[in-house]
Amino acid sequence: MSQETQPQSDAVDVSIPSVARMYDYYLGGKDNYAVDREACEELNKVVPSTKVLAINNRRFLQRVVRWLAQEQGIRQFIDHGSGLPTQDNVHQVAQRVDPQARVVYVDNDPIVLAHGRALLEENDHTAVIQADMRDTEGIFGSPEVERLIDFKEPVAALFVSVLHCIPDKDDPAALVKRVAERLVPGSFLVACQLVSEDKATRDFVTEFMDKSTHGNWGRVRQAHELEGFLDGLEILEPGLVEVSTWRPDSDLGPKQLTMEWIEYGGVARKP
Numbered sequence: 001m002s003q004e005t006q007p008q009s010d011a012v013d014v015s016i017p018s019v020a021r022m023y024d025y026y027l028g029g030k031d032n033y034a035v036d037r038e039a040c041e042e043l044n045k046v047v048p049s050t051k052v053l054a055i056n057n058r059r060f061l062q063r064v065v066r067w068l069a070q071e072q073g074i075r076q077f078i079d080h081g082s083g084l085p086t087q088d089n090v091h092q093v094a095q096r097v098d099p100q101a102r103v104v105y106v107d108n109d110p111i112v113l114a115h116g117r118a119l120l121e122e123n124d125h126t127a128v129i130q131a132d133m134r135d136t137e138g139i140f141g142s143p144e145v146e147r148l149i150d151f152k153e154p155v156a157a158l159f160v161s162v163l164h165c166i167p168d169k170d171d172p173a174a175l176v177k178r179v180a181e182r183l184v185p186g187s188f189l190v191a192c193q194l195v196s197e198d199k200a201t202r203d204f205v206t207e208f209m210d211k212s213t214h215g216n217w218g219r220v221r222q223a224h225e226l227e228g229f230l231d232g233l234e235i236l237e238p239g240l241v242e243v244s245t246w247r248p249d250s251d252l253g254p255k256q257l258t259m260e261w262i263e264y265g266g267v268a269r270k271p
Helices: 019-026 034-046 050-071 090-097 110-119 136-140 143-148 172-182 199-212 223-229
Strands: 076-080 102-107 126-130 156-160 188-195 262-269
Touching (some): 019 034, 019 050, 034 050, 034 199, 050 156, 050 262, 090 102, 102 110, 102 143, 110 126, 126 143, 136 172, 156 172, 172 188, 172 223, 188 223, 223 262
Parallel strands (some): 076 102, 102 126, 156 188
Antiparallel strands (some): 188 262
16 A cells, blocks of 8 residues: 555554654653653754744744634634644634634544544534545545535645655645645645755754654755745745744744754745
8 A cells, every 4th residue: 555545553652753742742741752752852962942943833833823713714724744732722723713613633643633532522613533644635535524624615724844744755745736726715825844954954853853753754854945835826924934933923922043943934825
């Protein structure tokens, strides 16, 4: 079977670091294991800003969802590579604007499925599915997506801090394009990923994460590569930027102070 059509396993492998659990650790969560924490500490030796980067990325996600719901009237969200539930998840931000907002979380980590379902047991407008985010056909055809998402209306498709998990051979640009093609005009694509203009940093992190996760990783890229992922879409102001500077809540908001690598991205609209 191809990677896109393999059935997902329910087993949690605690011997291999998980990107979702490492992110949880950086955000101060408790749903991680020693192997995840050890990988984070090794990563910190070369890219010490990673915890701040993770926190700023989470705040970017919250601002984006609030802006899409409040200012653009979006009521449907598909969160690709959603990671473990934490504070102020997509559905919580969107449903504060409109309790009828609908959210589908997609992740291939079985621990995300378990925790997500526990969180959402009594929320009829939100679902979590275990799937490879590259399997667009399978995701869009899943019963939960068909139940919650009306593709005749605008949708926000989120790819927040996940495209660097997709190797070049699987073509992350083609993934974004496949999703965009299935959405009606007026829909939104949110994309950001880890980038660095320093080759040594790119090479170290890419090799370290690829080895640590046993191949569940793609590549730290350069900023101009993400721009190519959004060809044909209207990139909205303030453009593609380091995410702590995307429509900050105030001038006093936290900024990314060290730049050995950054989370880079923004919001695009399908014309």
